[in-house]
Amino acid sequence: MTKRSYHHGDLRAALLDVAIEAIAEQGVAHLSLRDCARRIGVSHAAPYRHFATKEALLLALAEQGFRWLVDEARAAMAACEQPAERLDAYGVAYVRFAVDHPEHHRIMFTSELSPEVDVDGPSAADEAFALLVEQAAAVSESEDPEAAAFAYWSLVHGMSMLIIDGRVPAERLASRGAVEELARTAFRIWRSGAV
Amino acid sequence: MTKRSYHHGDLRAALLDVAIEAIAEQGVAHLSLRDCARRIGVSHAAPYRHFATKEALLLALAEQGFRWLVDEARAAMAACEQPAERLDAYGVAYVRFAVDHPEHHRIMFTSELSPEVDVDGPSAADEAFALLVEQAAAVSESEDPEAAAFAYWSLVHGMSMLIIDGRVPAERLASRGAVEELARTAFRIWRSGAV
DNA sequence: CCTCCAGTGTTGTCACTGTCAACATAAGGG
DNA sequence: CCCTTATGTTGACAGTGACAACACTGGAGG
Known part of the structure; x- marks a missing residue:
């Protein structure tokens, strides 16, 4: 709150927060790094110490979103014992996440991002899908489990979007x-x- | 091909075409009206005679996309007689449309557009959904037909997106x-x- | 056939943006 | 205690959306 002279403390996190705020207000198309810097009270080039590019900021938001989604899905499934219940708990959590964090959800599935393959292990997005496949496989006995997971994912993803x-x-x-x-x-x- | 002096002929249509081209190459985030004008060989302010704003151009693309979708869906359904077949024909056409015109599809469902309600009758988007509800209602006998249509739309929409x-x-x-x-x-x- | 006017394209300009380079400041380990 | 390094600042440049003022032109009405 009080003015932290020169060094902000955690500018990176502040940027992520304020970016979502700005996107919620004006849409992702009008997101401006300079505006984010202004909102935080920092110079217009400060963000570049944390994100090489505006796209990098959006990619970080997507990653953050997938991590939250996985966390919430795990929490929702923890209460269920039957595989079928667990799967639907995932589905409901998925839709609820989209409703609670619409900006994140939209950014997470803005494919124009992430052309370069990350080297540092599987992304949170991959983890989210792997978790879903796992649940779907536990339900559909003999079917192609990946196809079943894809069908399930399609339904909840479409619902979220709509x-x-x-x-x-x-x-x-x-x-x-x-x-x-x-x-x-x-x-x-x-x-x-x-x- | 030959230089049409001063007046282009159909700049509006040319802009729609070239915009999709540019989006396919660089992504919608990097779409620039000035670049479109440049590609066509027209001055940087010419597009404003046809679209009040960059968003207006995107809205026009969305409208165009929904009209195409409705046309293709109708054509696909024309060959089917059974209601259930007609519904699935719509669904397949929907997904195929998304695969064939990914840029259009993404723009069509970029909700940050179209905050102002159009006065000139129902939009092509409304027509597309109404057509779907109609088919779904013909299939599901006693259920809430709108809910069934929504479930169906969710699945095909999610598949398309993924x-x-x-x-x-x-x-x-x-x-x-x-x-x-x-x-x-x-x-x-x-x-x-x-x- | 002429005229003139509305539609279309042009030039010039402004505030703003993403990005980079050069510089300033703090914070903490040797 | 100093000095390396991460972080923040200032200044600059090209590109952009948008507007205003101006230019061209094709066709409608005389």
Whole structure:
């Protein structure tokens, strides 16, 4: 709070926070590193000590998002014992994460980023998918487990996107529990073969 | 080809074309109206006679995309008689459209656009969803048809996104027919209750 | 056929941005 | 205690979106 003269303390984290704030206000297209610096009260070139490029900042946000997602998914699954329950807990957590962190979710799946392959092990994104495949494999006995995981991922990913893009009528999203209800309804409809 | 002195002829259409080209090359984040003008061989302010703003250009691309999607979906469904077949034809067309026009697809679902409600009737996007609801309603007898449509849309939308974001291994997308196969496999897996 | 005007393209300009290079300051290990 | 190194600052440059003022031109109405 008090003015930390010259050195900020944790500018990198502050940039990540303030960037999400700015994106929520003005959209990712209008994100400006200079504006972020201004909000923090630091010079316009300071961000470059922490991110080589604006894209690098966005990549860091995506990585952060995937790590949070994995954490939340693990926490949600911890309460379940049956494989099927665990899988759906993941699904619900996935959609809830998107609703709670729409900016992160959108950045996480902005493919134009990350053309260069990271050398430092599998990314958090890979971990999130691997975790999903694992759960799906535990449910579908004989099927191609990767295909099943892909189908499952598609459904929850599509739901997330459509919700945060405002394609779902507001009255279906009234309460917080509504998101979970919506997700479980979609699961039920598909599994019942009604569509 | 020959230099059309002063007046271009159809600069608006040329801008839409060249914008998609530029986006495919450099990503939507690096789209520049001045660069588009340069590619066409027109002055840097000419685009503003046709689009009030860069966002307006992107909105026009989205509208164009939804119109194409509706056309292709209608064409695909025309060959089918059974409601269930028609619905799946829509779904396959949806995914195929995304694969064939990834830039359009991404722009179409970049929610940060279109905050102002259009007055001139329902947008092409609304039409696309209405068409889907119609097909879904014809299939699911007693269920909430909108919920069923939403579930269906979620699956095909998620598949599209994951594919164009490069989350599907390349070997599953070898041939053109592979996309259709992938989509139908996902439908089957869900309907069989295997996941 | 002429005129004139609305639509379209141009030139010039402004504030702002991403990025880099050169410099300043702090913080902590030898 | 000093000096290396990480971090922050200042200054600069080219490129951008957007606007205003101006130029060209094709076609409608006389």
